[in-house]
Amino acid sequence: MAFMNSTLCYIRNENNEWLLLHRTKKENDLNEGKWIGVGGKFEEGETAEQCVLREVYEETGLTLTDYRLHGVIKFISDKWENEDMYLYSAWKYHGTCKKECDEGRLSWIPADKVLDLPTWEGDRFFLKPLLEGREKIDMLVEYEGDKLVRCEDLATKLETIKSSVLSCPHGFSTRAGGVSEGDYGSLNLGMNRGDEAARVIENWNRFLGSAGIDQRTFVCGQQVHGNKVHIADEKDLRPAYGKGEMNVCDGYVTNRPNVPLAIFTADCVPLLMEDERTGAVGAVHCGWRSTVADIEKNAVDAFISLGSQPADIHAAIGPAIDKCCFEVGPEVVEAVNDLIGECAPSFYDKRGDKFMLDLRGVVRQRLIMLGVPKANIDTVGECTMCHPRKYFSHRYSNGSRGSLACVIMRR
Numbered sequence: 001m002a003f004m005n006s007t008l009c010y011i012r013n014e015n016n017e018w019l020l021l022h023r024t025k026k027e028n029d030l031n032e033g034k035w036i037g038v039g040g041k042f043e044e045g046e047t048a049e050q051c052v053l054r055e056v057y058e059e060t061g062l063t064l065t066d067y068r069l070h071g072v073i074k075f076i077s078d079k080w081e082n083e084d085m086y087l088y089s090a091w092k093y094h095g096t097c098k099k100e101c102d103e104g105r106l107s108w109i110p111a112d113k114v115l116d117l118p119t120w121e122g123d124r125f126f127l128k129p130l131l132e133g134r135e136k137i138d139m140l141v142e143y144e145g146d147k148l149v150r151c152e153d154l155a156t157k158l159e160t161i162k163s164s165v166l167s168c169p170h171g172f173s174t175r176a177g178g179v180s181e182g183d184y185g186s187l188n189l190g191m192n193r194g195d196e197a198a199r200v201i202e203n204w205n206r207f208l209g210s211a212g213i214d215q216r217t218f219v220c221g222q223q224v225h226g227n228k229v230h231i232a233d234e235k236d237l238r239p240a241y242g243k244g245e246m247n248v249c250d251g252y253v254t255n256r257p258n259v260p261l262a263i264f265t266a267d268c269v270p271l272l273m274e275d276e277r278t279g280a281v282g283a284v285h286c287g288w289r290s291t292v293a294d295i296e297k298n299a300v301d302a303f304i305s306l307g308s309q310p311a312d313i314h315a316a317i318g319p320a321i322d323k324c325c326f327e328v329g330p331e332v333v334e335a336v337n338d339l340i341g342e343c344a345p346s347f348y349d350k351r352g353d354k355f356m357l358d359l360r361g362v363v364r365q366r367l368i369m370l371g372v373p374k375a376n377i378d379t380v381g382e383c384t385m386c387h388p389r390k391y392f393s394h395r396y397s398n399g400s401r402g403s404l405a406c407v408i409m410r411r
Helices: 048-060 111-116 123-131 197-210 288-292 295-305 330-347 359-369
Strands: 004-012 017-023 038-041 063-077 083-094 104-110 139-144 147-153 170-172 229-231 251-254 261-265 269-275 280-286 314-317 348-351 354-357 377-379 404-408
Touching (some): 004 048, 004 063, 017 111, 038 048, 048 063, 048 083, 048 197, 083 123, 111 123, 170 269, 229 295, 251 261, 261 280, 269 295, 269 359, 280 295, 280 404, 288 330, 330 348, 330 354, 330 359
Antiparallel strands (some): 269 280, 348 354
């Protein structure tokens, strides 16, 4: 189901009055006669933030300086185009407000009178919490003709997993708290899964914020289940769906501040690393192929090249498919034997002609062998295949899924 992207902003002044647009001028206006906020459709290549700033200025003459994105209102209609409407409020601005624009007349309405004005029935369900100061508002509103037939509150708490052994901003994502739907529901962070781009961008904004990262650019690339680790810097930063060449590798290390590193998973092992002494951080995608190709050693070597000692590295291993669910062939077990030697059998059990592998345990053991102290290694989160409602799992979904991500940044 395709969705048009738009923004809607309600602006408040110092007298607790809200700026509303009485839609009276536009021909064939689905909002004719209604009182609504100001906003409009995304232009090609725009983000929600760029769109709302442009639309507000064009319609009101005001330049917003303090504003908030509350969430996404999904409109479904049998008569009009389906729409993802990004809902904003604003409380600081400069400029002189117009009295009229191309679509109608602008008026400042006292807060206690806003809901008395003619508007869409479904709008009242998000307007009321917005006027009351609620920060997060995600809803689905469905119409048949002009009749409201469904209104659902979609707001869920974003659950970002963190580790006690890491001190810098970081996080491992779950599925909860985003705006995507269906197989991508709801916090899909994958940019090549077929999800709506605007929804993925909003999911990334939420995830980065939950990890304590204010900026909206980060380092990511094309993961190929190899063992290449790239030492990143500011040149590698990109927004979600940003243009430019992508690194082809499965790990990143940097000692540059404000350069978030991100990798994607949906059963493979996500690994975040940090050395407080040098300020180096790392994010590594440890699938079984990458692991047996010793991507962990390449990551530790990258830290060493930036002045770290293995004994100073802290590592957090995130949610991944576990031994209970990870069935592999004998060739994988043979490669694990080659990687970690005589202790390898403690990480797998035979089941018929297959084996059940503890890949997170293998990653942890390899780090220990490379000189990272046991006390510096933390394992967080559950088996992704056992908990498909909490995590995206490639094996559980047979590939019909979104993507998890993890991120880390030196302050």
